[in-house]
Structures are given as C-alpha cells and as structure tokens.
Amino acid sequence: MTAAFTEKLIKPHGGRLVERTGERPEGVDALEVVTLASREVSDLDMIACGALSPLEGFMGRDDYLGVVEEMHLARGLPWALPVCLAVDTDPRGDRVALADESGRLLATLDVVEVFDYDKEREAERCFRTTDDAHPGVARLFAQKPFYLAGTVTVFDRPAPLFPELAMDPAETRAAFAERGWKRVVGFQTRNPIHRAHEYLTKVALETVDGLLIHPLVGDTKSDDVPAETRVECYRVLVDNYYPAERVLVSAFPAAMRYAGPREAIWHAICRKNYGCSHFIVGRDHAGVGTYYGTYDAQLIFDEFEPHELDIEPMFFEHSFWCKTCGSMSSAKTCPHPADDHVFLSGTKVRELLANGELPPVEFSRPEVASVLIDAYRNE
Numbered sequence: 560m561t562a563a564f565t566e567k568l569i570k571p572h573g574g575r576l577v578e579r580t581g582e583r584p585e586g587v588d589a590l591e592v593v594t595l596a597s598r599e600v601s602d603l604d605m606i607a608c609g610a611l612s613p614l615e616g617f618m619g620r621d622d623y624l625g626v627v628e629e630m631h632l633a634r635g636l637p638w639a640l641p642v643c644l645a646v647d648t649d650p651r652g653d654r655v656a657l658a659d660e661s662g663r664l665l666a667t668l669d670v671v672e673v674f675d676y677d678k679e680r681e682a683e684r685c686f687r688t689t690d691d692a693h694p695g696v697a698r699l700f701a702q703k704p705f706y707l708a709g710t711v712t713v714f715d716r717p718a719p720l721f722p723e724l725a726m727d728p729a730e731t732r733a734a735f736a737e738r739g740w741k742r743v744v745g746f747q748t749r750n751p752i753h754r755a756h757e758y759l760t761k762v763a764l765e766t767v768d769g770l771l772i773h774p775l776v777g778d779t780k781s782d783d784v785p786a787e788t789r790v791e792c793y794r795v796l797v798d799n800y801y802p803a804e805r806v807l808v809s810a811f812p813a814a815m816r817y818a819g820p821r822e823a824i825w826h827a828i829c830r831k832n833y834g835c836s837h838f839i840v841g842r843d844h845a846g847v848g849t850y851y852g853t854y855d856a857q858l859i860f861d862e863f864e865p866h867e868l869d870i871e872p873m874f875f876e877h878s879f880w881c882k883t884c885g886s887m888s889s890a891k892t893c894p895h896p897a898d899d900h901v902f903l904s905g906t907k908v909r910e911l912l913a914n915g916e917l918p919p920v921e922f923s924r925p926e927v928a929s930v931l932i933d934a935y936r937n938e
Contacts, residue, residue, distance in 0.1 A: 565736040569836045573613030583714040590656040598814040601777040607713035608727040617644040619708035620674040639824035645703040649673045666713040695817040724810040732834040740768035744837040745830035749775045751792035755878040758887035770806045777814035788934040795926040819851035820859035831870040842877045880921035
C-alpha cells in the first residue's frame with residue numbers, strides 16, 4: 560500500500576530523488592582535503608539525501624550563471640539560489656576529500672571545474688542588495704574567491720541536531736504514503752509558531768490531506784530564536800492544538816540564506832522533494848530587515864511559467880486577532896478597522912518575554928509562551 564501511495568505523490572524536482580551516499584573509499588585519507596564552512600556542510604548533507612534534487616554535487620559554471628541570471632539550471636529546470644563550494648585555489652588532483660571545520664572527513668568530490676565568480680553580481684541578483692549589513696551578503700563577500708564544482712559521494716553524514724525529527728525526503732514521502740496523503744502542504748519556519756501562523760496552517764490544512772511543519776534547524780542569525788527552543792514550541796503546540804493524524808513535524812537541515820523572494824522559491828522546490836504538493840508563503844518569507852517588500856516572496860512566483868515549479872504556492876496575507884470578529888482574520892476577510900486588530904511586533908513580544916510576561920492569548924498560545932519565557936530566563 561505504501562509503495563502504491565508513494566507513486567501518487569508529487570514527483571521530485573527533475574523527476575527522481577538523488578541519492579549521493581556511499582561507503583568510505585580506500586585511500587580517502589591520502590586525498591587533498593577541502594574544508595567546508597558550516598552552511599556548505601548543510602548543503603552537502605541535503606545533496607546526499609536528495610533534498611536538493613536534481614543536484615548531484617556543487618554547481619558548475621553553467622548552472623551557476625543560469626541560476627544567478629535566470630533562476631534556471633542549464634538544463635532549463637527552475638532553481639533560485641546557487642549551491643556552490645568556495646575555495647582558495649585549484650585542487651591538485653581530480654578527486655578531493657571534503658571535511659567539516661573540525662577536520663572530520665565527510666565525502667569525496669570528483670572535480671569537474673574550478674571557476675571564478677562575481678560576488679557583487681551574485682549579491683545584486685540573489686539578495687537584491689550589495690549592502691554587507693545583510694547577513695547573506697556579508698557571508699558571500701567573506702567567501703573564498705573561486706567555486707569548486709563536482710559530483711559528491713557522502714560517506715559520513717553529520718549527526719542530526721534533532722534525531723527524533725530527522726527525516727530524509729524518502730522518509731517523509733513514505734510517511735505521507737503510509738497515512739494515505741496525496742496533497743500535502745509544507746510550512747517553512749525559522750521562528751516559533753504564533754497564533755497567526757497557526758491560523759494560516761489550519762486554513763491550508765482545510766484543503767489538503769496533511770500538513771508538514773518543517774522548521775529550519777541549520778544556521779540562522781545569532782538573534783533568531785535557538786532551534787532547541789523553537790522545536791519545543793512546535794511540540795507543545797502540535798500536541799495541544801492540531802489533529803495528530805493530519806500533521807507531521809520534521810526538521811529541515813538547511814541553513815538560512817536570508818534571500819527573501821529567491822529563498823521562497825528555493826524552499827518550495829526543496830519541499831517538493833520532500834513530497835509536498837503545496838507550500839505556504841506568507842509575508843516577508845525568508846526576509847531580513849527592510850531589504851524586501853512585504854509580499855515580494857509571493858510576487859516572484861509570477862516570474863515562472865504556470866505549473867513550471869509544479870508545487871503549488873499558497874499565499875497568505877498578514878493575519879491578526881480581530882476583537883470585533885472574535886477570531887483570527889486577515890485583510891481579505893475582516894471588514895473592521897485597525898483599532899480592532901491585535902498585532903504585536905516581534906520586538907514587543909521579546910520585551911514581554913524577557914520580563915517574564917506572557918503575551919496576550921490573541922497572539923500566542925500560553926503553552927508556547929511558557930516555553931519561550933523559560934528559554935529567555937535561562938539565557
């Protein structure tokens with residue numbers, strides 16, 4: 560039954576799930592070693608498990624230029640952000656070992672090419688800014704000057720931060736199939752879910768078979784809520800306020816790029832590989848500061864041909880508690896003035912939490928707020 564249902568799920572990007580794992584090869588300790596930064600380790604692991612299908616390694620020049628300039632791989636498939644490995648120099652041989660910053664060997668890479676790239680152009684196209692106050696731009700400008708391209712074989716995957724939530728695309732697909740889900744909506748989050756998020760995920764859930772809450776657990780900014788705290792918030796919320804048979808919580812091992820609109824596309828494609836047919840895009844998806852317009856991450860989907868991405872975006876406006884309606888609402892459904900709307904900024908909520916005060920129930924479930932208060936007290 561599971562296999563039959565798996566066939567009914569959306570196809571992975573490019574038609575098949577890539578799988579780039581293998582045995583540790585003989586002689587790997589003698590190879591030249593290329594050290595990966597933390598984000599590159601995350602990318603490597605997602606290539607290994609198929610989350611970045613159809614990529615089988617780090618991008619070559621043609622794919623890189625196609626993505627930066629046109630948001631398409633050289634073969635014509637949509638793709639929104641470079642997945643590249645920065646190096647100082649050309650490797651000496653045609654195969655290198657890849658290691659994390661501790662020196663632990665993780666994979667081999669069969670060298671295809673080494674090429675230079677224009678950091679300013681990549682920043683301008685992918686982040687819509689060259690301001691190095693933007694965390695993604697700052698990271699890009701600090702990178703090494705060349706990109707190393709080639710197919711990878713991963714023989715030692717990093718231990719997952721949350722083993723109980725670790726599911727590769729093949730595993731989420733099997734879980735969806737086992738539950739008889741065909742239409743699945745994915746929800747990306749790097750923040751604890753508050754009442755507005757709960758509202759829009761439940762509205763989306765009304766139209767599909769199941770919901771994948773897929774918190775990003777890779778690198779984030781230092782002032783973002785830590786992954787451990789966020790995961791505990793998801794647990795208490797789902798346990799108390801969602802139907803267990805309709806929701807799956809799993810960790811998304813990516814690192815944040817903070818690329819706003821382009822990252823929304825990239826996140827959607829990744830969730831397609833995990834088996835999602837639909838993807839929620841709210842206000843300022845993957846944004847930071849004021850670099851992107853409130854709904855730019857929704858508008859960018861119009862730059863692709865109908866059904867070209869295959870996964871269906873679900874767009875939501877900012878939602879709020881309306882005191883007159885007595886419920887969560889949005890500008891699309893509520894006729895009442897702004898004075899009737901309860902909206903707290905993230906800054907204000909952090910101030911309340913830091914003072915040990917619970918945010919109003921119209922903003923956050925008390926169980927979630929309690930987790931956040933405990934985390935703030937222990938900082």
